[in-house]
Amino acid sequence: QCYFQAEHSWQGKRLLVTAGGTRERIDPVRYIGNDSSGKMGYALAEAAARKGADVVLVSANVAIPAPEGVRLVQVETAEQMRSAVLQEFDQSHVVIKAAAVADYRPIRTETKKRKKQPLEPGASQQTDADNWTIELVPNPDILAELGERRTHQFIIGFAAETHDLAHYAMDKLRRKKCQLMVANDISAEGAGFHGDTNIVSLFDDNGLLMAFPQMTKRELADRILSVAEQKLPGSSS
Ligand code: CTP
Numbered sequence: 001q002c003y004f005q006a007e008h009s010w011q012g013k014r015l016l017v018t019a020g021g022t023r024e025r026i027d028p029v030r031y032i033g034n035d036s037s038g039k040m041g042y043a044l045a046e047a048a049a050r051k052g053a054d055v056v057l058v059s060a061n062v063a064i065p066a067p068e069g070v071r072l073v074q075v076e077t078a079e080q081m082r083s084a085v086l087q088e089f090d091q092s093h094v095v096i097k098a099a100a101v102a103d104y105r106p107i108r109t110e111t112k113k114r115k116k117q118p119l120e121p122g123a124s125q126q127t128d129a130d131n132w133t134i135e136l137v138p139n140p141d142i143l144a145e146l147g148e149r150r151t152h153q154f155i156i157g158f159a160a161e162t163h164d165l166a167h168y169a170m171d172k173l174r175r176k177k178c179q180l181m182v183a184n185d186i187s188a189e190g191a192g193f194h195g196d197t198n199i200v201s202l203f204d205d206n207g208l209l210m211a212f213p214q215m216t217k218r219e220l221a222d223r224i225l226s227v228a229e230q231k232l233p234g235s236s237s
């Protein structure tokens, strides 16, 4: 009985997870992307599904297979992620924004592949006129928008930092109106995008809540969900 409850402690909860990294198109064969592997978000989606949650996984450009028992929505760009997320937001109890969303996108996407401009015949040296400049415009901040629209949802944001972790994590938590911020120092050994392990600290509105030692992303997923579970409205603790 006890075991059953622990295993299905997320029964009846709808969880929205974003994972991976968005790509912003330059032309039909080129894009601006980032190093996110999607492993942390996928581990969270998998762990929550195992605990009985009804999971929607909005995934951008990830090379790993979708966990069993989750509803997968595949997107490429930040704008596509935004619409997919907004479509699910009202019905969600918990939102975890693990995805690395591109902060900027090219001002336009060329419909034809850009051709390399050959140097003028006889020109021996490159000049500034040979450079290609791509103008970027800011993408919408999905997490900040969710924070504004929030009615009942418990929102968990991520902060990837190389320095001043606590400062930036708290700044993002407050600006984006999240209930929990998962901060990782991506410059540390054993942490960050590619590996199977991560080193994170959790922040809530009161500041640092806990600092985990290095552990696998799967184990970390369980720990993050346990903390969220205890903080959810209706939790007995
Ligand atoms: N995020 C988002 N939409 C964006 C940018 C970020 O939803 N356009 C979310 C990410 O999914 C993550 C959180 O915001 O949960 C923090 O992302 P991060 O890149 O660390 O923070 P930024 O606010 O973009 O600031 P910066 O990149 O300058 O550190």
Ligand code: CA
Residues within 6 Å of the ligand: 101, 102, 103
């Ligand atoms: Ca960013």
